[in-house]
Amino acid sequence: MTEQKMDHPSHPHQLLRCFGRMISPCNACGDEHSGTFYQCTTCSWFKIHLDCALLPTKLLIQKYTNESFSHPHLLNLACSFPHIERKSKFYPRCRVCEVAFNSYKWHYRCDRCWYYIHVKCATSRSEAFMSVLMHAGLGKTNKNFKDEDHPNLIKCPFPDESCNLLKNLFINRGELNLKTQIDGAIFNHQDPLVLFDTKASLLNVSVSLHDPMRKVELLCDGCVRPIMDLPFYKCYQDHCGFVLHEWCTKLPSEIQNHHDHPEHPLVLLPKVPTKSFGMFLCKLCWLYSNGFAYGCVKCGYYIDINCAFIPDVITHDAHPDHLLRRFKGSIDISERYCKACNFEVEEDHLGFHCPTCDFYMHTECALLLPSTMRHKYDKHPLILRYDPAENHDGEYFCEICEDELNPRYWFYHCSTCDSSMHTSCAPLILQCEQSTYSEDLDDPRPFFKFINVKFGGTHYVRDHPHPVTYVQGLEADGRCIVCNKPLQFNAIFKCSECHFVCHFRCVRVSSPVPAICAT
Structure with missing residues (x-):
């Protein structure tokens, strides 16, 4: 039997049952309900529906959702979500429907994680939880394609830094038929390229496979992705750093x-x-x-x-079981915000989207952020996360740049060490002191801004007698001697013998070796 009066922790005054059935908005969940309500006799505006009044204070949502979405910890009922608290948590959204929270509406929250969910979504009292099919929520989706219809479907994210589209498209999956030496001239390189296909072949040369844990960087001159496995090709001159993945030698002309x-x-x-x-x-x-x-x-x-070679369709673990189709940003859609970084997919950019859901991604976010990353700052593999980590109730800070991190957007995380990194900071291997995420406001990309650039090498420029090195600028490098603008976060040329340093765009190309240096 329904009580006539109720003391509820959500309100300081006693609530009285309203006689008769009525249709009215509920102050607890914000929705309009039909049925029995409780109203405050002092605050006539405050009414809550019977179903909300009887919500459990603790809830394990798997029991209510048939694991359409789930969370491993008990959730606690909260009767408000103050603005200052939402701001400190980067204005979280419901983990099922991705709709924002109201300061005065009830919700369920996890005290051990950054997990928040509307009461109607948590209890599945209505069809609201089905919105995972219409929004880019983290709930399970029903598969909308057959594997046999897409035999060569690219599945993202790629497992690690060494994998990319080219490896999927051109690697010889059968018995390798590799030449021990190929002509470097076809790749605009003057010397022959020698095959390295066994660990023994690496013993007598000054080259090692890419290894972030040992601060060893070996980048392909073709795709500029790390070379982490055999086989690969390298210039036979020991001092030359020109290297290519095996599959990058098979590119069509x-x-x-x-x-x-x-x-x-x-x-x-x-x-x-x-x-x-x-x-x-x-x-x-x-x-x-x-x-x-x-x-x-x-x-x-x-x-x-x-x-x-960007494909027409891919799948991605961030939106499983739905095909993501390539599109040009100029299509007539009012909001095209990438779920990885929350920046708009602009008109002249390519992106991927799910035609049946409100889900958009930059092609770069889909293809350049692998599922695991190794970094010298953590002995364990870092996992790409699309949402806040479980069992982490504190603030998030990037281990590289030491700035605060917003876990609503993709980041790398080690659950063993409870450490996190911006997706843009994690790939930094040899220049870990450089922050490229929060401080570079002119280009706030969710990945290393020079991810497709191979630094290093010796170059010569006009009006300067010494060879210069191609690097990314640090704060200590100061200002460009040509334009007097800061060098930090930019690609620069730097001389180790004098104080010459400038942006690569400000320099003038010289002949391969100036006469003054030909000694």
Whole structure:
């Protein structure tokens, strides 16, 4: 039998049962209900529906949802969510429907994690929990495609840094038929390239596989991805750092009818001929690269070799069981905010989206952020997370740049050490003191801004007698001697013999070896 009066912790005054059935908004959940209500006799505006009045103070949501979505810990009923608290938690959204919270509405929360959920979603009292099919929530979705219809479907994220589209497309999956030596001239390199296919072949040369834990960096000159496994090709000159993945030697010489530039064929270019030092801005991901490119010299159109093979559809663990289709940002959609970084997929950018859900991603976020990352600051693999970590109720701080981290957006996390890193900071291996996420406000990308650039090497520039090195600028490097603008976070040339330092865009290209240096 329903009590006529009720003392409820959500309100300081006693509540009285309203006689008769009524239709009214509920102050607890915010929805309109029909049925029995309790009303405060002092505050006439305060009414809560019977179902909300009887909500359990503690709840394990698997019992209510058939594991359509779940959380391992007991949730506690909270009758308010003050603005100052929501601000400190980066304005969290419901983990099921992804709708924001109201300061005065009830919700369930986990005291051990950053897990918050509307009462109606937690209890499945209505069809609200089915909104996982309409929003980019973290609940389970029903599979909307057949595997046999997509035999070559790319599944993202890739398992580690060494994997990319090219490895999926061009690696010889059968018995490897590799040449022990290939002509470097076809890749605009003057010396032959030698195959390294066994660990024994590495013993007598000064080259080691890419290993973040030992601060060893070995990047392919083609795709600029780490070389972490055998086989690969390297220039036979021991002092030369020119290396290629095995699959990067199998790239087609040209691409016909590319989806973004169908007017002319795109030709494989080991170095973009019209750009200084081969550095160019990719027309699809809008990231700088000095690796191989596919380009149309006539139109001045260049894209990096990874972007050249972006597929029509992929799947991603952040939105499992639904196909994500490639789209151009110019399609008529009012909001195209990437679920990884919360930045808009702009009109001239490519992205992936789920046609049946409110889910959008930059192609770069989908393809450049692997599921695991190794870093010298943590002895365990770091896992890519799409939501706050379980059993972590404190604040989040990046171990690299030491800035506060918003766990609503993707980040890397070690649950063993309880450490976290921005996705843009995690790949930094040799320059860990550089922050590229929160401080570089001109380019707030969710990944290392020079992820497609291979630094290092010896170069020569006009009007300077010494060789210079290609690096990323630090705060200590000061200002460019040409334009007097700060060098931090930018690609720069730096001389180890004097104080010469400038942006790569400010320098003038010289002949390979100036006469003054030819000694």
